[in-house]
Amino acid sequence: MQIHIRSGIVSAALVLALSAAAATSPSVLRGDRIRVVVSTVESGPAETVQILDGKSWVPALDTSASLTQVRAAGKTEACRVVSAELTGGKILTKAKCGDSTVERELQLGPDPDTVAVKVRFVPGRPVQSVEDRMFFAPAPRHEDTPERGPLDFVWSQNLKSAEDMLIPHWGFKSPAVMFQQARIFAAIVPRVDLLTANDLRNAPVALDLDVTSNSRAWFSYGVVPSAPYGHSYFRRITGSASSDAIRDPVSYQYWIVASSQPERLGYGRISRLLWEKFGSPALKQTLNLQQNVRRPELFLFDDWRQEAWVRYANEKYFEFDCGGQRCGALTSNRNPGGRFNDAPKEDAWFNAWFQNLRTAYGWRLYATHSNNQEMRRKAEQVLTLALKSPQDHGLFSTIYIHDTNTWQKEDGWAGYADDYHTFCMSWTGYWMLRWASDLTPERKTEVLAFLRPYADFLLTAQQPSGEIPSWFDSNRQPREEFRDFNAETAGSALFLAQFSGFAGDAKYLQAAIRAQQFIEREVLPRQRWYDFETFRSCARKPFTFYDRWTAQYPQNNLSTMQAVQAYMQIYRLTGQPKYLQTGQRVLDYLLLTQQVWNHPLFAPKLLGGTTTQNTDAEWSDARECYLATLLLDYYQSTGRLEYLERAVAAARSGFAVAPWENWAHTGYPDQQGALTGIHWGTGSEMASVEMMSGVLGDAYINVQRAHGAGFNACTLSGVHVDGHRISFNLKAAMSPRRLVVKFSGVDPQANYKLVVNGRAAGDANGRMLATTGYAVTN
Numbered sequence: 001m002q003i004h005i006r007s008g009i010v011s012a013a014l015v016l017a018l019s020a021a022a023a024t025s026p027s028v029l030r031g032d033r034i035r036v037v038v039s040t041v042e043s044g045p046a047e048t049v050q051i052l053d054g055k056s057w058v059p060a061l062d063t064s065a066s067l068t069q070v071r072a073a074g075k076t077e078a079c080r081v082v083s084a085e086l087t088g089g090k091i092l093t094k095a096k097c098g099d100s101t102v103e104r105e106l107q108l109g110p111d112p113d114t115v116a117v118k119v120r121f122v123p124g125r126p127v128q129s130v131e132d133r134m135f136f137a138p139a140p141r142h143e144d145t146p147e148r149g150p151l152d153f154v155w156s157q158n159l160k161s162a163e164d165m166l167i168p169h170w171g172f173k174s175p176a177v178m179f180q181q182a183r184i185f186a187a188i189v190p191r192v193d194l195l196t197a198n199d200l201r202n203a204p205v206a207l208d209l210d211v212t213s214n215s216r217a218w219f220s221y222g223v224v225p226s227a228p229y230g231h232s233y234f235r236r237i238t239g240s241a242s243s244d245a246i247r248d249p250v251s252y253q254y255w256i257v258a259s260s261q262p263e264r265l266g267y268g269r270i271s272r273l274l275w276e277k278f279g280s281p282a283l284k285q286t287l288n289l290q291q292n293v294r295r296p297e298l299f300l301f302d303d304w305r306q307e308a309w310v311r312y313a314n315e316k317y318f319e320f321d322c323g324g325q326r327c328g329a330l331t332s333n334r335n336p337g338g339r340f341n342d343a344p345k346e347d348a349w350f351n352a353w354f355q356n357l358r359t360a361y362g363w364r365l366y367a368t369h370s371n372n373q374e375m376r377r378k379a380e381q382v383l384t385l386a387l388k389s390p391q392d393h394g395l396f397s398t399i400y401i402h403d404t405n406t407w408q409k410e411d412g413w414a415g416y417a418d419d420y421h422t423f424c425m426s427w428t429g430y431w432m433l434r435w436a437s438d439l440t441p442e443r444k445t446e447v448l449a450f451l452r453p454y455a456d457f458l459l460t461a462q463q464p465s466g467e468i469p470s471w472f473d474s475n476r477q478p479r480e481e482f483r484d485f486n487a488e489t490a491g492s493a494l495f496l497a498q499f500s501g502f503a504g505d506a507k508y509l510q511a512a513i514r515a516q517q518f519i520e521r522e523v524l525p526r527q528r529w530y531d532f533e534t535f536r537s538c539a540r541k542p543f544t545f546y547d548r549w550t551a552q553y554p555q556n557n558l559s560t561m562q563a564v565q566a567y568m569q570i571y572r573l574t575g576q577p578k579y580l581q582t583g584q585r586v587l588d589y590l591l592l593t594q595q596v597w598n599h600p601l602f603a604p605k606l607l608g609g610t611t612t613q614n615t616d617a618e619w620s621d622a623r624e625c626y627l628a629t630l631l632l633d634y635y636q637s638t639g640r641l642e643y644l645e646r647a648v649a650a651a652r653s654g655f656a657v658a659p660w661e662n663w664a665h666t667g668y669p670d671q672q673g674a675l676t677g678i679h680w681g682t683g684s685e686m687a688s689v690e691m692m693s694g695v696l697g698d699a700y701i702n703v704q705r706a707h708g709a710g711f712n713a714c715t716l717s718g719v720h721v722d723g724h725r726i727s728f729n730l731k732a733a734m735s736p737r738r739l740v741v742k743f744s745g746v747d748p749q750a751n752y753k754l755v756v757n758g759r760a761a762g763d764a765n766g767r768m769l770a771t772t773g774y775a776v777t778n
Helices: 197-202 267-285 301-316 356-369 373-386 422-439 441-461 489-503 506-526 532-536 557-574 577-593 624-638 641-657 682-696 766-771
Strands: 027-030 034-041 044-053 056-063 068-072 075-078 080-087 090-097 100-108 114-122 129-135 153-155 177-181 184-190 205-210 218-223 226-229 233-236 250-260 317-322 325-330 347-349 399-401 406-408 699-702 707-710 714-722 725-732 738-744 751-756 759-765 774-777
Touching (some): 027 080, 027 100, 034 090, 056 184, 068 100, 100 129, 114 129, 184 205, 267 641, 267 714, 301 682, 317 373, 325 373, 356 682, 557 624, 641 682, 699 725, 707 725, 759 766
Antiparallel strands (some): 080 090, 100 114, 129 218, 205 218, 226 233, 707 714, 714 725, 738 774, 751 759
16 A cells, blocks of 8 residues: 655745754744745644745744644544754654654745645554644634634635544545635645546545644645545545555645635635646647547537437437427426426426526527527527517516426426526526627517616515525515525626616616625625525525534635626626735635546546535536636636636536446546436536637637637647747647637737748738638648
8 A cells, every 4th residue: 555755846936045954943944935944842742834925933833732633443543743853955753643643844845935744654453544634823703704704715625524524535636625714814725736547446546634623723635535425515534444444655735825815715725726736737638628438439629519419419409389489498308396216208497507598598509600590590589489478567477388388497406496586587588688788689679678677677576785685486586595685686686787787777786796896895705605505405404504514604606707708708798807806805705616636436538517506416417518617717817827728628517427427426436427317427518618619629729829729629839920930839639630720819900820830831811810710721
């Protein structure tokens, strides 16, 4: 079970000064913005991580007791440091843990606020676990309200419902745990880039944390075997006699990240670091992200177009006469009451998960591109059906059952069948507006007439706080659940902002702004992203659930996504940078649910996919298609390369696991999740690709910023712009093949010389590059 220790990374940007190492003097590892002090004194060992806050050095992590802890025979044994030596730019410590030994090596990490840590543990007898536990220096407050907790910020991928729960490697989507108090921020980041399948089988690593059980909060990382518990939790395995006991030497590596950060916003530092160190390199090395795990012949986007639009959509499409018109839909075959063995033959869902209008939007884009008039007709008939939903003072039903020719207000499994749901109505209304704005402007009057009563209802339902209740009964009275607080308000903010621009009426924009002010004031302080899925999906829990050990609330990222979209739409309408800036802050938090690596124990490539919430465990859920287009919007407004790369990864990722809704539904089995239909898998993923392809082509270059990315099973690198000469490297899977490279930031009047893979490719006019792009064979 010996695990190989790889060499660490030392940044040349850090100026390292070493202290003299006397027998009783502390060993000090110094960087420009971070330093580590290790002492071995009679009163006991101590390890302090200090950060530069302004002009002062302050402690971020301060572990006065033993840092490495071993659990054996049901008891925790503290490891006693017997030596600490500063040599060759590293602090080397040795400790005794009963009859076991542990060696730790610390050196400055790849960035000015990081420390690289290697640990090697040699057991003298079978033990249950070994981990490095570090205490956060700032003391927690004796306060815990919805607006203010013991710490200003806490984050882990999963919550606890019992003290012995943790976050195993199965939960490492964005691997980190974080604390922040005022400007003092600290995190642990496991080196997932070094983990192999054998490492994880033989020495299963895990993160853990506890904010409230001690006088100070702690987090840890190490080799901690665990077992699944319930739908999506993991508990420590007890008993050194078990087959999971550690009997052979093990090693693990991680980064400590600690620095002064804007209050409550230190997570942005980790979000960026995770992509820079793990996600971006993996994306550039992985050409086959969109290759299907079960049907490897489905690889390129054109393969998927045939699968999604020509075969699957036509197979699931039905149409019928509806009041002198023709209506149609792509069926989900899903029982709206949760009786999944009794599904209707033909249905039409217009909700937050299964959105017929969005899938049909992508279908229509493909039909236009391929000049398929029959496909255009079918796709538009989905809009016709949506506009047939019966209305009650603007409220409308979102599920149609063709078998019985009836409409149902809402999903009875994930919601309340007899109530109208604003989250689903607003998402449906948003896509009606997108249809009328982008695809069928001749139907603007019809769409406006349908949606204005709903928009007006939202104005009357909006509370003085800006919040909009989620569910309304047949008397249009709000249901108690989510009446006074919810994050679904963001979905209605998005709709109202979109409707304001469509109708040319500022009162709807003002309502959208008030709704987002509620999100900023009530949701963001402790990230209480409460939407229907947080409590009513497969990870069910009471509406009062709270993790008292980590001081975190349950949260789900559907409402986060819509909040980010709403900020973007408000920014577009007002031109005020503050909305874009707040949107970026929320987006960076949302990105902590995006996977930044390919877990080696899973068959499909999962980089770029998303999980759902901090009380569930699936990988590469279909909602990543929503994230993909959202990221592209933010890239186009900010020029931030990370957003472009993440958008590409998110768009590709779902195809690896399609047609299923996700992979490893409970976190760890290497198998597909449920098959929930074309709208939560193949169709929804392909719709995003159609929306993005007009901008990205097969590969994309931003000439003004001299960067780009491959989109369709290719990698683009080495972009260099010298006047009107553009050179870049392009590597493609399934080569040789023809790829269309799209460009932005070009001078339409100029002629450009293109150099691809070191060879002259030809000349091109700027206007052509900006519209049709340039085709190369690679």
